[in-house]
Amino acid sequence: MKILESGVTLGADEKQELADLVEKMNKRKVIENHPYAISVIQIDGKPYYTTYVADDSKKDGRRKISAQKREHLENKIYEDYKQKTTLSFDMVCKEWLKAHKSEVKPQSFQRLMTDYNRFIPNCNFAKKPIKSIEALQIREYLQKTIIDEKLGEQAYKNLKTILRGTFAHAVERKYILINPMRDLTVSTVNLAKPKKKAxxxxxxxxxxxxxxxxxxxxxxxxxxxxxxxxxxxxxxxxxxxxxxxxxxxxxxxxxxxxxxxxxxxxxxxxxxxxxxxxxxxxxxxxxxxxxxxxxxxxxxxxxxxxxxxxxxxxxxxxxxxxxxxxxxxxxxxxxxxxxxxxxxxxxxxxxxxxxxxxxxxxxxxxxxxxxxxxxxxxxxxxxxxxxxxxxxxxxxxxxxxxxxxxxxxx
CATH class of the missing domain: 1.10.443.10 (Intergrase catalytic core)
Structure with missing residues (x-):
């Protein structure tokens, strides 16, 4: 990382070497945070390494994978992680809404859909990979939306419900490792005050x-x-x-x-x-x-x-x-x-x-x-x-x- 900080111009080979190093570090982090245990089983006298990855299409929400070598199994885990983390925020939000639909009353789900259609399609990170979205982007979006949309307290809570639900779903499905909204604080000083009616x-x-x-x-x-x-x-x-x-x-x-x-x-x-x-x-x-x-x-x-x-x-x-x-x-x-x-x-x-x-x-x-x-x-x-x-x-x-x-x- 000192190479990046020094401002030295890198050649093609050095750039590739650095990219490989970053990829290796990312893979190690994914393997360290993999939520399922890796087991060794014997099949016809040969050892096989097995584990699970998240899969919504299965009844228990997971799918078994295996390989003869641990290194190959770790590659499969990492490839599964990379495939899932290319999902955009909007895609994951819709996935959460579909999963959440059966968990709430119809009138509550309608409110969620109304708020989704109001806020998410024009959200500046809606089409970005969900793994790339950071707390700072979310804070800036919320602060700007409060002012631009003249949000009151209830509308602001409704918007946060969608964001929190989506990121929590992404963590649960192992699309991301850390919820960027977990410790997020946003100033609400600009929330619109309701007008007092006669x-x-x-x-x-x-x-x-x-x-x-x-x-x-x-x-x-x-x-x-x-x-x-x-x-x-x-x-x-x-x-x-x-x-x-x-x-x-x-x-x-x-x-x-x-x-x-x-x-x-x-x-x-x-x-x-x-x-x-x-x-x-x-x-x-x-x-x-x-x-x-x-x-x-x-x-x-x-x-x-x-x-x-x-x-x-x-x-x-x-x-x-x-x-x-x-x-x-x-x-x-x-x-x-x-x-x-x-x-x-x-x-x-x-x-x-x-x-x-x-x-x-x-x-x-x-x-x-x-x-x-x-x-x-x-x-x-x-x-x-x-x-x-x-x-x-x-x-x-x-x-x-x-x-x-x-x-x-x-």
């Missing part, structure tokens, strides 16, 4: 809530299905809309309702990562998180709404166990409910807001009026109280009421 955009104030409920209650009697009742029930239970449309009559027992399933939406990908279906709606027998499964008490108003729905379904001879169904006995999807809610917002002349804003409003009202904040967290189905307070709570009092209260206190 209160009117994220919750229904008390006056808006009452105005909307009064209008929907009157309109529901002549509406063509039970969608208006789903909105009214949402104001009582504060459910995620995916939980709301998945409710069944069998969930109700002794004045309570069991929240235990949800509707999910996802795209379908085949084994080659080609999208074959878009926006598939499916009701699954699990909630968003473990805390999402909960039993909620039914208020008198919630019971009245459910009785109205049951009566409507009976008149129209709907026999599904799902509470909210159309004329074909198919449960509503979340778009149906939000479309109806947007229409009602326009009719009462308030800002259009989704059903999630109803959920936020209900949780905020409970936090204002209940002393037991832990009970509100459990009602909301949140993993921790910080989510309930920091992500959901907003003041839903109207400005006039707020000013009156301030004048009384100050």
């Amino acid at each position: 209160r009117e955009e994220v919750v229904f104030t008390i006056k808006e809530r009452d105005l909307l409920r009064d209008y929907i209650t009157k309109d529901s009697e002549n509406y063509g299905d039970t969608v208006p009742y789903s909105i009214l029930l949402s104001f009582q239970l504060g459910l995620r809309v995916g939980e709301l449309v998945a409710l069944k009559w069998s969930d109700i027992s002794k004045g309570t309702i069991h929240i235990q399933r949800q509707e999910v939406i996802y795209d379908v990908y085949d084994d080659d990562l080609n999208k074959t279906k878009s926006s598939v709606h499916e009701v699954v027998e699990y909630t968003k998180t473990q805390a999402g499964e909960r039993i909620l008490p039914l208020t008198p108003e919630a019971k009245r709404i459910l009785d109205k729905i049951k009566e409507w379904n009976k008149i129209h001879k709907l026999k599904s166990d799902f509470i909210f169904v159309n004329a074909s006995n198919h449960n509503f999807n979340r778009q149906r409910i939000n479309t109806c809610l947007y229409s009602y917002c326009e009719k009462v002349d308030i800002i259009k807001k989704s059903s999630h804003k109803i959920r936020r409003s209900v949780i905020s009202s409970l936090l204002d009026n209940l002393a037991n904040k832990k009970a509100v967290q459990e009602f909301a189905g949140h993993e921790n109280i910080e989510t309930t307070f920091n992500s959901y709570y907003k003041n839903i009092s109207d400005d006039d009421d707020l000013i009156t209260g301030m004048c009384a206190c100050l």
